[in-house]
Amino acid sequence: MDLGIVKRAGRKPVVIGFLTFLFPVTLNLIVAGILSGKREMDPVLLKSIWHVAIFQAVTSFHVIVCLLADLKLVNSELGQLAISSSMISGMCSWGLVIVILFITELKHEPFWILLCPISLIVLIFYVLRPLMVKMIAKTPEGKQVKEGYVLSIFIMVLGTAFLSEVLGHHVVFGATALGIAVPHGPPLGTALENKIESFVSSILLPSYFVLSVSRVDLLSINSETVFVICVFGLTSFIGKVLGGMLPALFFKVPPVEAFSLGLVMSCQGISDVLLVQHGHLTFVMTLPSVYPILDIQIPLLLIEYYCLILCRNLHVFACRMQLVDRQMYSMMVINMLFVSGTFTPVIKFLYDPSRHYKASNKRTIHHTSLNMEFRILAGIYHQDSTPCMIRLLEISNPTAKTPMCCYVVHLVQLVGSLSPLFMYHEPGATAKLPTKDCGRIINAFRLYEEESNGNVIVNLFTSISPFASIHEEVCRLAVEKRTSVVIIPFHMQWRFHGIEDITEARAVNRHILAKAPCSVGILVDRGTLSASKHHFVYKIGIIFVHGRDDREALAYGLRMAKHAKVSLTVIHLIDPAEGAVQSLDMDLDDDIITEFKAASAGKKRHSYLTEFVKDSVELITVIRSVQNSYDLILVGRHHRSFSPIFMGLTEWNEFPELGFLGDVLASSDSQCQVSVLVVQQQVYRAGDRMNSAKNLLEDSAETVEIIFECTQGWKDIDISRHRMQPR
Incomplete structure (x- = not known):
């Protein structure tokens, strides 16, 4: 990630990114209030409805950039605008999610829940990042980073992930914070990508998707859950499309491109699956009898839950702190698959950058x-x-x-x-x-x-x-x-x-x-x-x-x-x-x-x-x-x-x-x-010869305008009267 893109972003992506975050969150919270107040529903669903509303409304920068890369739109005007906007929207969305998770966990140990992530971030940005900057400084330009440097960063990844888990947060928290701290681009970012890209994309990522979808239980889904999830999916989709489309139209973006931008900003992917999975597979574990200083709540993945059986002799106590149940998780994953699978070909059909050239x-x-x-x-x-x-x-x-x-x-x-x-x-x-x-x-x-x-x-x-x-x-x-x-x-x-x-x-x-x-x-x-x-x-x-x-x-x-x-x-x-x-x-x-x-x-x-x-x-x-x-x-x-x-x-x-x-x-x-x-030679059709004459006249008119603009004494002259209009 290049966080400098936020500094370089102009007014347009900032407005689009913020509204793409605000509209779906607001609509989903309004709908959640209406459903919880006027409709009798299952107590578990009623308890989780606010979390579902937030989970369905978030936007992820990584998902949108990867989508644009797959569609080969990164360099298009739409792609540039979507990348900048998604950075703003993603930061707001994940900031909101972190706040909500902190509030949920503060009920148990507020001091540790606040102190631990701050300490981890300080460690990453003030200790580990300077070490990585020194690695870059010691690497001659044009040369590859030493294998020892790459290995040490892999150890940092495992270490920060482990510390994040031990200190009471998700394993991804520490690894993501370290990823933001790594200087992007060559030589370090390039070396890391060359080392892990193939393995992650070809083995780990498909395996993770298979594991995530294997937990989907279609038979457990009832009609009430389907209705609630579909309503939230529809309102979040409408909010994201409107949040991306309305400001884009205000900034004079063509309607088709504005609608395509809204569709891009509404797509969901691996980051959203990870978030929902975390809400479904969260546990609280306390270790009072073994490690008194670690009397804190630790979220665990489902696979770690089975390890608790081995810890009974250590007097470990575990209880489930589930934000969404299995049927809600199943329906939300299906909804993400439907949205991304449907709108990706639609975006490719609607927006073709080469049409501008044609x-x-x-x-x-x-x-x-x-x-x-x-x-x-x-x-x-x-x-x-x-x-x-x-x-x-x-x-x-x-x-x-x-x-x-x-x-x-x-x-x-x-x-x-x-x-x-x-x-x-x-x-x-x-x-x-x-x-x-x-x-x-x-x-x-x-x-x-x-x-x-x-x-x-x-x-x-x-x-x-x-x-x-x-x-x-x-x-x-x-x-x-x-x-x-x-x-x-x-x-x-x-x-x-x-x-x-x-x-x-x-x-x-x-x-x-x-x-x-x-x-x-x-x-x-x-x-x-x-x-x-x-x-x-x-x-x-x-x-x-x-x-x-x-x-x-x-x-x-x-x-x-x-x-x-x-x-x-x-x-x-x-x-x-x-x-x-x-x-x-x-x-x-x-x-x-x-x-x-x-x-x-x-x-x-x-x-x-x-x-x-x-x-x-x-x-x-x-x-x-x-x-x-x-x-x-x-x-x-x-x-x-x-x-x-x-x-x-x-x-x-x-x-x-x-x-x-x-x-x-x-x-x-x-x-x-x-x-x-x-x-x-660019193909010249029959109608293009008239365009050639028109271009010549436009260039002449542009020259006339420049002459008048550069003449200080003629500032009050109406230049439009001097335009050369092609017949």
Whole structure:
């Protein structure tokens, strides 16, 4: 847990979290008062009705974060809001539960019940936490925590859990308090998760669920209990949905997202099962004749109750202090299973973050004017990709008339923490950086920005999130900043010591290719582009066959061709069998080829070559004859798979995300030593051309507004009159 999320939470999550706690608790207590006053019921049920009302209304931060992780919504706007809100709601809920349990136990030994947990918390936060901080300080950055440190923390877990039990509280109390005290994230949190995650998730957790549900006795449930539990379940559900939905609507969250947020906040899971189980399996034990100083009440799990038989000769006295009986426990567990099992697929159906990207105006390099600002979003997994990315930005020809705005996102996998982090690095700020790699990346891009003489503006971000959903951050940023292309490194990175395979990054790249709101480029970095910085000319090659992705690659090449130190060669591969076929796609190909010929006329450093190929063998022969003649090769991703020149390549495509040509250049048996940029154009439908013109007008209107806002003498002018409205 990252408790800092509470400090960073704005007004919106605080209001939603507090109301999500207040509404269901209030409704359930009102209903409990009505039922206990106007309905005759079983005495046991009447005695427990207030506890049932509270147990049904609580919210758990861990359950909601795990649910969002399973649905891959951690990085979505809904997920970020739900995480912050659930932290507030969960703290209020569990604070209320602890108070109620303390009040229940205070009837027996008030002094010990209050003193013991306070002493345990002081021990954890003022003795054990400083020890863990020292462990982190003694661990060199980038190195793993020593096995002895991990073992000592496991001993701390067992020790605090045992002390919690001995001092009169549930075993989970001490372990949870220690978990909060452990510094989240690397290196300590990461090491602990790597050690115990598989064992807990694969063995302990399923076993615990089986054990918990095995205590459910369907035959013992009567109609009265079913009615009461269902009423509380319904009112708590309504309270949580309203508590999440109403403030979200007030803060102008779309209705579907607000309702989905309410459903997320209403789900229950393992923490709630543990709470109900504690209420059902609580016992009080006193040891007056053996340990007079421990004349206190100790809650025990059911399995410990059987151990009391062995203690009869010690004159141990035990009595049951049951907050809910077996049939109430059974019905509440069934209710939790029903709520979580029903609403999880409903949330997945209602809320799809990619719908925002699909509904947004598509942006591509080809449809971005050469005379307007060019916006690029660059993702980086490792600092070694920085030189090649900077060189690619440099040859994209930023000038005073055609400036470039670059958004750089350092993508870091979240391990050892539940809360993702998205940071914007302000120029000149001295904020604490998550990793050393992050600092080096920031310094390199800041230096490039300074050397660009104002032609490039660089905005730097760090996203620390699960790789299963980190693409949502990239796509959302691309939508907000209206970028024309997202450029991300290939998951295989060529280093001096060999090839480094970031396996998790491959899935991230595929998700970005599928959901990005703009064009996407995958950069296969072999070091040739960054090493060519001392050359007089950057040699760029484009292998052009046909289709929209090849046109997008050539459109990018047209930008590069305007750079004084770029030599661009277009190799047009022509299938003679398709020469007589005319189509709109081929007309568009001819148009951009003609545009390149006109732009390169009279410039000896640019050239246009044609090669006739009739099958895949000739295609590969041509590619291998030119593959090591350049510093960077641009290719399109998609081509017609039924074309004869690609017929054989479809059967052994090693990296489908690179397309046919990219796979030939980057496959393991390739002799290519050159960096490759594989380009995919965002699909432009018929109605999107009007949107392109609309975007141009919106950008112009935005520029007009900025001019007026920056002119101090014109503050009173109504800017709305100067907006450019698209026809």
